[in-house]
Amino acid sequence: MDRYLLLLSYGPEGWGDELVQGALITIGLAIATLPFGLALGLLVALAARSPSRMSKRVATVYTTVFRGVPELLTLYIVYYGMQMGLQRLWRAIGFPGSFEMNSFVAGMIALGLVLAAFSSEVWVGALNAIPRGQREGAAALGLSKGQTFRLVILPQLLRVALPGLGNNWMVLLKETSLVSTIALADLMFVANRANVVTKEPFLFFGVASGIYMLFSLVSTGVLDQLEARANRGYRTRA
């Protein structure tokens, strides 16, 4: 028991501080990915619903590809692809030496692309759920297209989309563990390294699981709050 406490302590013998650091990177990556992925997802959703056949097709291809290819593979393609591409660019501009792709950025881009594909489905569903009359009413008031979207559609959209986006967030939180394979020192990476050094897989993967569970539980709580807040105008009278 003492040995376990020592292993989990802060300081040179223990992995406590590294684990906390890793957990912060995990949550940081998920939060950094969220706005990019959701915004891109909304764009894809708008493209899917636009009257132009071309943008519709682009949206279909986008969602098909990023929903069908394993996240791990997407991550590798983004990481190594950008590494190689930027390396070439680096040389072409005339800089000496080599270019190192930042694995946090690669993870953010790859997970964001995937999140966009999955969240676009949620956005499309939410857009469909908004009655035609809302747009017609806005047009009757003389609001421009941009104003209609920003002032009339978007506030209602968030309420309807929230449960689905909440699911996307939970999936994203767990998917961040994949970036440990491109050497980003997230929670999973630290647990894995601690396992290699100490040969205590149950302890470290158990603790990592516990932290992921904690994140999931906290997220559920926050999402419930957000949903309650978003629905405050719709409260049914007892």
Place this chain on the structure above:
Amino acid sequence: MSLTDILGLFLNLDVLERYGWRMLNGLGVTIELVAISVPLGLVLGFGLALARMSGKPVLSPLVRGYSSFFRGTPLLCQLFLVYYGAGQIREPLEAVGLWGFFREAFFCAAFTFTLNTAAYQGEILRGAIQSLPRGQKEAAAALGLGWYRTMRHVIMPQAMAVALRPLGNELILMIKASSIASLVTVFDLMGATRFAFARTFDLQVYLYAAVMYLVLVETIRRVWDVFERRLTRHLTHA
């Protein structure tokens, strides 16, 4: 110019020639992994759903915990827990004759995937069964049907129609998630591709793998659609 010359403009045929078979082999391993874990997970998940709905004081919360653990932590973490954890408890495993099973990375992966997908499929089945109106069960009881016959002839045929689509999505998610097995030395499609990339540093191999995954996933999705339309043909289609 011969056909191979023309193809050679777009594809690196040398890489394909050298690693193509290995990758096809890997695709076979991927399919095997999924074909083992998803059906077993369905059976286990059905048991979990029944146990959860039984409302028994110990059993029901236990299943709840199981399901939130497997759905709240990354699959990668679960796989490492089983794979590296099995090594730590080698002696007890040897004593009960299970070491031969857990020594193989492939079986560790199949085992973890089964437990994981069982949690998800259990929740899908539970949701589907609980979505049916109470009256179905009451009518069956009034007809004097026993528990088994109620389930077999009244509840499950209707519940499966509801569960079919989410179960299909889960199958596709498992195909993609199975790529994680490559991180514990299983040579599935992802594993074979990683091998080829490590040898050649040719990004194209990842793109070939992406196409193979896409074809597999899209095929299953289309087949599943046909399947679903046929099984729900008694319900009205708009």
